[in-house]
Amino acid sequence: MSHMPRRFFSGRFFSATVQREAFGVLALIGLTLFILGPISSVFLWAFAIKWRYPSLVPTEWGLKYWGETLARADILQALPLSFGLSIIVTLLSALICLPAAYAFARLNFRFRQPLLLSFLITNAFPRFGLYVSIAIVFFRLGLVGTIPGVILIQIVNTLLLMIWIPTSAFQSVDRALEEAALDVGASRLRVFWQITLPMVLPALAAALLLTFVSTFYESQGALLIGVPNVRTMPVLMYQYINNQIIVQYGAVISLILWLPSIVLLAFAQRFLRGNAVAAGFGV
Amino acid sequence: MNIQRKRFDFSALAGYVLVTPPLLIMIFLIFLPALQALVRTLWVVPPAGTGASLSLVHYTTFFDDPIARANLWFTGWITLTTVVLLFLVCFPLALYLRFSNSRIAAAVQILVLFPLFVPSIILAFALIRFLGPRGTVQTMLELIGITGYKTPYLRASGIIIGLVWDSIPFTVLVLTAGLRGVDNPLLESARDVGANSWQVFWRIVLPLIQRPLLIAFCLNVIGIFGAFTIPYLLGPAQPQMMGVFMLQTYSEYLDKLGAETQAVITFLFCAVVGALYVRTIAKQGVR
Numbered sequence: 421m422s423h424m425p426r427r428f429f430s431g432r433f434f435s436a437t438v439q440r441e442a443f444g445v446l447a448l449i450g451l452t453l454f455i456l457g458p459i460s461s462v463f464l465w466a467f468a469i470k471w472r473y474p475s476l477v478p479t480e481w482g483l484k485y486w487g488e489t490l491a492r493a494d495i496l497q498a499l500p501l502s503f504g505l506s507i508i509v510t511l512l513s514a515l516i517c518l519p520a521a522y523a524f525a526r527l528n529f530r531f532r533q534p535l536l537l538s539f540l541i542t543n544a545f546p547r548f549g550l551y552v553s554i555a556i557v558f559f560r561l562g563l564v565g566t567i568p569g570v571i572l573i574q575i576v577n578t579l580l581l582m583i584w585i586p587t588s589a590f591q592s593v594d595r596a597l598e599e600a601a602l603d604v605g606a607s608r609l610r611v612f613w614q615i616t617l618p619m620v621l622p623a624l625a626a627a628l629l630l631t632f633v634s635t636f637y638e639s640q641g642a643l644l645i646g647v648p649n650v651r652t653m654p655v656l657m658y659q660y661i662n663n664q665i666i667v668q669y670g671a672v673i674s675l676i677l678w679l680p681s682i683v684l685l686a687f688a689q690r691f692l693r694g695n696a697v698a699a700g701f702g703v
Numbered sequence: 704m705n706i707q708r709k710r711f712d713f714s715a716l717a718g719y720v721l722v723t724p725p726l727l728i729m730i731f732l733i734f735l736p737a738l739q740a741l742v743r744t745l746w747v748v749p750p751a752g753t754g755a756s757l758s759l760v761h762y763t764t765f766f767d768d769p770i771a772r773a774n775l776w777f778t779g780w781i782t783l784t785t786v787v788l789l790f791l792v793c794f795p796l797a798l799y800l801r802f803s804n805s806r807i808a809a810a811v812q813i814l815v816l817f818p819l820f821v822p823s824i825i826l827a828f829a830l831i832r833f834l835g836p837r838g839t840v841q842t843m844l845e846l847i848g849i850t851g852y853k854t855p856y857l858r859a860s861g862i863i864i865g866l867v868w869d870s871i872p873f874t875v876l877v878l879t880a881g882l883r884g885v886d887n888p889l890l891e892s893a894r895d896v897g898a899n900s901w902q903v904f905w906r907i908v909l910p911l912i913q914r915p916l917l918i919a920f921c922l923n924v925i926g927i928f929g930a931f932t933i934p935y936l937l938g939p940a941q942p943q944m945m946g947v948f949m950l951q952t953y954s955e956y957l958d959k960l961g962a963e964t965q966a967v968i969t970f971l972f973c974a975v976v977g978a979l980y981v982r983t984i985a986k987q988g989v990r
Contacts, residue, residue, distance in 0.1 A: 443799055444807035451814040454868070457840075458833035462825065465832055473837040474845060520722040529718035535726065537985050541733060543922060544977030546929025548946035549966035553740040554732060556959050576732045579725055637822035640931050644950070657824045661831065661936055671832075674825040681820040688820070 465671035485668035494656055495673065502653040505567070506636040506680075509574045513631055516575070517582035518624070524583065525590030536587065542580045548640055550576075555644045565649040573641035578631045585630075589623030590616070629687060633680045653677055737970060740963040761964040770941070775968065777942035781859060781934075782927045785866045789874050789923060792867065797878035801885075819872040823865075827936035830865055831856055857939050865933035870926065874919050881915025882908070914983055921980035925973045945969050 465471065468478030469485070489495060523529075524536045554573055555564065563569030593616055601611045639654035646655060657677065660670040747758040765771045796815060800808055818826070833839045835856040844852050855861040885908055893903050909916075931946035938944060943951070945965060953962035 440799065440803055441805055441807055443795070444803060444805060444811060447796060447799060447811050448807055448814070451811060455814050455817055455871075458826070458829035458868075459821065461832040461839050462829045474842050476839070476842050476846065516724045516728065520725045523718045523721035527714045527718035527721070529715040532718065535722055537981060539725070539729065540981050540984060541977075542729065544925060544973070544980055545733065545737070546925055546945075546969045546973045548929050548931040548949060549969040550733065550737065550929075552949050552953055552962050552966045553736040555953065556963060557736045557739060559959070572732065575728060579729060583725060637824070639822075639824055640946075644953070647954075654822065654824050657828070658936070661824070661828055667832070670828050674828055677822065677825060681822065685820045688816070 489672040513578040521586035793874040801882035861937040881912035
């Protein structure tokens with residue numbers, strides 16, 4: 421590592437460029453093996469009927485286990501539950517956080533900055549320890565094993581994202597444009613609907629989508645609070661991995677679980693460029 | 704003048720009203736549970752008599768237990784190793800991505816960000832199939848005649864591999880964002896006055912990206928120290944990381960106070976790093 425920077429900063433010379441790109445090729449090979457290697461086995465297993473060791477690929481291919489997995493009662497129950505929960509959590513979070521984000525960006529009040537910063541606390545707590553202490557409170561309130569309990573614990577996770585990304589979006593809207601519209605006689609509401617909202621819409625969509633996906637995959641709070649009555653897809657996945665009944669079930673569930681993420685991936689390019697994700701971490 | 708003042712008051716009031724709901728959620732679902740855990744583990748009711756008193760008995764029980772101590776030590780060790788490895792992997796990648804515009808760099812960027820879209824549970828499942836006993840790696844090694852493969856599955860190395868995989872995108876994202884803030888002209892002028900690459904790196908680049916560096920460090924430490932899914936699914940039965948230990952204490956031993964004590968201990972360990980994180984961002988200021 422010690423000699424690395426020297427190469428990078430002498431980009432003016434051809435040989436340095438060659439060396440830099442040689443590093444790039446090595447990184448590409450290494451990352452392909454390390455990042456894509458493990459993922460490839462999920463795909464292979466999902467379409468395998470038989471895979472006997474020591475064969476490198478499945479010995480018999482087919483969709484047999486897709487039908488079997490999708491017919492399982494626990495999955496048929498968990499799939500709509502997971503989608504429903506994630507939609508409810510995302511909408512509730514938006515309802516709670518978006519007006520606050522607007523206030524943080526646009527209104528002037530004392531302690532605005534410390535209050536906005538206080539949401540970073542959600543990042544500064546070790547997650548699982550926090551969930552355990554919430555679970556103990558919920559236990560006394562009778563919220564363990566209930567859907568409202570799971571919704572509440574999952575909302576905690578969404579606050580920072582749903583406040584910081586929209587706040588920075590509202591701040592970046594050009595105030596002059598709004599004032600011009602006000603000057604020519606548009607009402608405040610109309611200015612908000614026709615000027616402010618369209619400009620922040622991409623960032624809001626990013627925040628909603630990120631919240632939905634991260635809630636869909638949230639497993640720790642759901643595991644602590646939901647069990648035994650409320651089993652979301654990720655919680656079910658814990659069981660399938662630990663009990664290892666049939667490998668293909670886990671692989672098929674993995675691919676199904678992935679769907680929301682692939683939608684996210686499709687939109688990702690847009691908002692990764694806008695640094696929206698980094699804003700969610702407070703960068 | 705009058706109207707101005709009225710509007711200002713209204714705006715401030717509206718501000719407080721609008722930010723109250725998320726603040727209430729934070730108070731009731733983060734501050735109060737954490738505070739309650741602290742109070743309940745310190746304010747001890749003796750089993751026989753009445754009259755609770757301030758006592759460290761839950762904490763001395765924790766630190767007297769060799770298993771609990773081993774788990775805490777294990778968690779710290781895994782956290783440190785993973786963070787060091789992460790920076791060793793991510794820093795060169797971030798530097799490369801900052802200074803190269805080639806197609807290779809674009810491909811590297813896609814691969815680096817890919818784990819962002821893979822939930823930890825799928826990753827755990829994938830790593831078990833890939834690195835586990837009779838998995839892809841073992842099969843491949845045996846095909847080329849290498850036997851005696853020791854799987855990292857259910858070992859500390861399994862946890863570390865999983866956590867590094869999971870944390871690469873965030874770390875590279877933050878470091879690259881920091882490096883983009885370093886101007887090319889600045890680097891060129893430093894070189895023009897005779898600084899070598901090493902000096903440019905230590906004296907100019909590193910001080911300029913101190914903040915992103917700190918943010919990446921703090922969030923990784925907190926995330927890894929409090930990790931659950933990866934150590935639960937890929938780690939050994941003993942020693943355990945604190946997250947796994949807490950779940951076991953809470954739901955298998957049904958020892959709520961024990962689990963709460965463990966939670967408070969993880970809070971305290973992360974509090975220093977968490978404070979550093981909040982301070983770093985507070986210092987750079989929110990627009």
